[in-house]
Amino acid sequence: MTISRFLIPLAALALTAGQGFAQTATQPATPAKPTAPVTAPAAPAAQPAKPIATQPAQTKKININTATAAELDTLKGIGEARSKKIIEERAKAKFKDFADLVKRNVLPSNVEADIKDKITF
Numbered sequence: 001m002t003i004s005r006f007l008i009p010l011a012a013l014a015l016t017a018g019q020g021f022a023q024t025a026t027q028p029a030t031p032a033k034p035t036a037p038v039t040a041p042a043a044p045a046a047q048p049a050k051p052i053a054t055q056p057a058q059t060k061k062i063n064i065n066t067a068t069a070a071e072l073d074t075l076k077g078i079g080e081a082r083s084k085k086i087i088e089e090r091a092k093a094k095f096k097d098f099a100d101l102v103k104r105n106v107l108p109s110n111v112e113a114d115i116k117d118k119i120t121f
Contacts, residue, residue: 061120064101065094075118077111095121 062071064086072083086106095101098121102112 061118063121064119065090065121076114077107078115082107082111097121 069083072078
């Protein structure tokens with residue numbers, strides 16, 4: 001009598017589980033839609049890795065009239081003393097354009113040429 005207490009529920013469970021498997025096996029399988037292959041964009045082959053400190057100066061132009069001393073320091077040829085001089089000069093009057101920057105003799109000519117394409121006004 002005690003064995004039948006375990007076998008009856010076990011048999012009922014096996015029958016219901018078998019019916020569930022039978023239903024899924026007889027249903028037609030819907031074919032999955034093929035997905036488009038994932039491709040990564042090609043990386044430029046000839047570019048070497050750049051240091052993080054120089055990337056902001058190369059990717060984004062720096063506004064010479066609003067940049068902080070730290071931002072100015074990222075420009076080639078500009079150090080602590082030159083950024084201080086730029087900030088002092090722009091406090092007198094904002095730089096109008098590149099010709100105005102050159103006219104005020106804030107930077108040596110070799111530095112002016114290096115940063116010309118990396119700054120805005």
